[in-house]
Amino acid sequence: MPDMKLSRVELVALLAMLVATVAFSIDSMLPAMPEIAAELAPDNIANAQLILSAFIIGMGAGTLFTGPISDMFGRKPVIIGCTAIYIAGAFVAWQAPTLEMLILGRFLQGLGASGPRVVSLAVLRDLYSGRDMARLLSFVMMVFTVVPALSPLVGSGIIALTGWRGIFLAFVLFALVSSAWLMLRLPETLPEARRRSFSFSALKSAAVEMTGIPMVRLSVMAQVLTFAMMFSSISMIQPIFDQTFDRADSFPWFFFGIGLFCSTSSMVNAALVMKLGMRKIISVTQYIALTATTVMLAVELAGGAGAAHFWFYLAWQTLIYFQMGLVFGNLNALAMEPLGHIAGLAASVMSAISTILGGIIATVVAQFYDGTPLALVVACWALCILAVLVMRKVRTLERVKDADAARAQG
Numbered sequence: 207m208p209d210m211k212l213s214r215v216e217l218v219a220l221l222a223m224l225v226a227t228v229a230f231s232i233d234s235m236l237p238a239m240p241e242i243a244a245e246l247a248p249d250n251i252a253n254a255q256l257i258l259s260a261f262i263i264g265m266g267a268g269t270l271f272t273g274p275i276s277d278m279f280g281r282k283p284v285i286i287g288c289t290a291i292y293i294a295g296a297f298v299a300w301q302a303p304t305l306e307m308l309i310l311g312r313f314l315q316g317l318g319a320s321g322p323r324v325v326s327l328a329v330l331r332d333l334y335s336g337r338d339m340a341r342l343l344s345f346v347m348m349v350f351t352v353v354p355a356l357s358p359l360v361g362s363g364i365i366a367l368t369g370w371r372g373i374f375l376a377f378v379l380f381a382l383v384s385s386a387w388l389m390l391r392l393p394e395t396l397p398e399a400r401r402r403s404f405s406f407s408a409l410k411s412a413a414v415e416m417t418g419i420p421m422v423r424l425s426v427m428a429q430v431l432t433f434a435m436m437f438s439s440i441s442m443i444q445p446i447f448d449q450t451f452d453r454a455d456s457f458p459w460f461f462f463g464i465g466l467f468c469s470t471s472s473m474v475n476a477a478l479v480m481k482l483g484m485r486k487i488i489s490v491t492q493y494i495a496l497t498a499t500t501v502m503l504a505v506e507l508a509g510g511a512g513a514a515h516f517w518f519y520l521a522w523q524t525l526i527y528f529q530m531g532l533v534f535g536n537l538n539a540l541a542m543e544p545l546g547h548i549a550g551l552a553a554s555v556m557s558a559i560s561t562i563l564g565g566i567i568a569t570v571v572a573q574f575y576d577g578t579p580l581a582l583v584v585a586c587w588a589l590c591i592l593a594v595l596v597m598r599k600v601r602t603l604e605r606v607k608d609a610d611a612a613r614a615q616g
Contacts, residue, residue, distance in 0.1 A: 211391050211392070211393065212391045212392060214342065216391065217333075217342070217392075218342060218345045218346050220384070220387055220388065220391065220392065221326045221327075221329065221330060221346050222345075222346045222353075223383075223384045223387070224285070224322035224323075224326035224384055224388070225322065225323060225326050225327070225346060226353040227292070227319045227322045227323065227380070227381065227384065228265060228319050228322075228323050229353045229354040229357060230353055230357050230360075230377070230380060231261060231315060231316075231319055231377060232258060232261060232262070232354075232357075232440065233353075233354045233357035233358055233361070233440070233461070234357040234358060234360055234361030234364070234373060234376070235257065235258065235361060235373060236357075236358050236361065236440070236443065236444040236457070236461070237358055237361045237362040237365055237444065237454075237457065237458060238361060238365050238370035238373055239254055239255070239444050239445060240444075240445075240448055240454065241365070241369070241370040242254050242257065242305075242308070242370055245370075246302075246304060246305040246308060247305050251445075252572055252573055252575045253305060254305070255441040255442070255445075255569075255572040255575070256305070256309050256569065256572075257299075257305075257308055257309055257312045258312075258437070258440065258441045258568075259437070259441065259565050259566075259568060259569035259572065260309045260310075260312040260313040260316065261312045261313065261315055261316035261319070262316060262437055262561060262564070262565035262568070263313065263316065263561075263562055263565040263566065263569075264312070264313040264314065264315065264316025264317040264319075264320075265316035265317070265319050265320045265323065265561060266316075266320075266557070266558050266559075266560075266561030266562035266564075266565060267316075267317060267320075267558065267562060268288070268316065268317040268318070268319070268320025268321065268324075269320045269323070269324055269554060269557045269558045269561060270409070270554055270555065270557075270558035271554075272284055272288060272320050272321045272323075272324045272325055272554075273324045273325065273328060273551075273553070273554045274404050274405075274408075274409065274551065274554060275404055276321075276324075276325045276328055276396070277328075277396070277401060277402050277404070278401055278402065278403055278404040279401070280394050280396050280398075280401065281325050281328060281329050281332065281394060281395050281396050282388065282389070282392070282394050284321055284325050285321050285322055285325050285326070285385070285388060286385055286388070286389065287321065288317075288318045288319070288320060288321020288322065288325075289318060289321065289322065289381050289384070289385045290318070291314055291315075291317055291318030291321075292314070292315050292317075292318025292319050292321075292322075292377070292381050293318070293377075293378050293381050293382070294314060294318070295310075295311045295312065295313070295314025295315035295316075295317070295318055296311065296315055296374045296375075296377040296378045296381070297311075297374070297378070298310060298311030298314060299311030299312055299315065299374045300371050300374035300375060300378075311374075315377070322384070324554070324557075327343070328396075329392070329395050330342060330343060330346070332395035332396055333395055351465070351469035351472070352465075352466075352469070354465045355461070355462045355463075355464070355465025355466050355469065356462065356465075358444075358457065358458035358461045358462070359458040359459070359461075359462055360376075361373055361376075361458070362458045364376050408551060409551060409554070409555065412551035412552055412555050413555050415545075416541075416545065416552055416555060416556070419544055419545075420603055421540070421541070421543070421544060421600065421603060422541045422544060422545065422552075424596050424597075424599055424600050424603070425537050425538075425540045425541035425600070426541055426556055426559055426560060427596050428488070428533075428537050428593050428596045428597060428600075429534070429537050429538070429541070429556070429560035429564075430559065430560050430563045430564050430567070431564075431589045431592050431593040431596065432529075432530065432533050432534065432537065432564075432589075432593060433560050433561060433563075433564025433565075433568075434563070434564040434567035434568055434571070434585075434589055435526060435585075435586050435589050435590070436526075436527070436530055436564070437564050437565055437567075437568035438567070438568040438571040438572065438582055438585055438586065438589075439523060439526055439527065439582065439586070440568075441568055441571075441572050442571075442572060442575055442579070442581075442582045443457075443461070443523065444457055445575065445577075446519070446578075446579050446582070447460070449577045449578075450519075450577060450578050450579060451515075451516045451519070453516070460520065464520075464523070464524050464527060465527075467524060467528070468524065468527045468528045468530070468531060469531075470531075471528045471529070471530065471531025471532055472531045472535070474531070474532065475487065475531060475532045475535060475536065479536065484536035484537075484539055484540050485536075485540070485597070485600065485601060485604065487532055487533075487536055488532075488533055488536050488537060488540075488597055489594075489597050489598075489601065491529045491532045491533055492529075492533070492590065492593050492594050492597055493594060494525070494529070495525065495526060495529045495586075495590050496587070496590040496591065496594055498522055498525050498526075499522065499526075499583065499586050499587045499590050500587065501518075501522075502518060502519070502522040502579075502583050503583050503584065503587050505518050506578070506579060506580045506583050507580075519579055522583075526586060538553075538556070540600075541556055542556075567589075571585040
């Protein structure tokens with residue numbers, strides 16, 4: 207272990223800030239969507255949501271490479287290099303005269319944000335293992351979960367003072383502070399003796415092996431569907447608050463409440479997973495989400511529910527976000543079970559596939575937005591059905607596997 211300048215508390219705070227780059231870059235943009243649409247996409251306001259999709263797809267693309275590249279060159283150079291790309295993207299977006307240029311800037315930001323997102327967790331793996339690593343990672347995630355809840359409040363404050371373009375200067379400041387903190391306080395955690403060369407062939411081999419294992423393939427499919435639900439909900443939540451319910455001013459506060467409540471989902475999962483198992487938690491959660499979405503779809507097709515329409519939507523949207531904490535980690539662990547020998551590469555490939563495809567699906571869904579929650583609810587209903595069918599297939603494979611094992615022992 208390198209000679210550490212910083213304490214465990216400071217390390218947790220630093221890594222949480224690095225991981226939070228993604229959440230801050232997405233959620234703080236939400237209050238700016240109406241102004242951006244009015245200025246750069248007045249003829250088709252749905253296109254403004256592409257600035258979120260571009261960031262997500264860029265982040266997914268970067269996720270495929272940042273981990274393996276940091277294994278070759280070290281952790282700090284990759285984080286700093288990616289931060290430079292992120293800052294360049296922020297400046298492009300800040301000066302963007304057109305929506306297309308803004309989308310390009312956001313794609314670059316996403317590409318750059320993948321470095322802090324992925325490599326900061328590799329830093330933790332370099333320094334700790336086993337229960338120590340799990341304990342510190344839980345603290346990092348606890349700090350991190352506050353950021354998505356607070357980001358729209360922070361974003362709305364910045365926009366009130368500077369206009370929507372000022373949010374990109376806030377991204378630059380955030381990145382400069384986190385990278386300076388990293389450079390000054392954290393030593394390089396991957397010594398040259400432990401570095402290994404980057405190989406496209408290794409990534410290709412990992413992808414081929416993963417797609418050849420039915421359990422992994424199905425788990426990744428379920429992740430894609432779940433990511434698509436989350437990204438679609440994030441991209442539409444502010445316009446729905448604004449245009450359907452006329453609650454744009456209170457949106458940051460409602461989002462803050464949703465975020466704080468949903469941050470407890472990972473703790474609920476930790477309390478239940480040892481008793482119920484990953485597959486059961488995933489399946490039960492998906493059936494609950496499907497039932498709730500079916501009810502919400504009935505409400506929308508009936509033309510809303512009067513004054514209670516907003517509260518139906520708020521409860522449903524909160525449930526959709528809450529289920530993510532019960533599903534994502536378990537799906538990831540399920541997919542990784544047979545891939546221990548290529549865990550690092552598999553994690554990069556899996557994260558890239560689920561993020562990119564989920565972002566693409568969400569981009570398509572956003573184009574059907576008509577000023578009401580209907581398009582989002584229909585999309586989530588279809589995604590829920592597909593996710594349930596995928597997990598039924600997983601359970602069928604498990605039963606076949608158990609039966610084969612029983613016959614072998616008999």
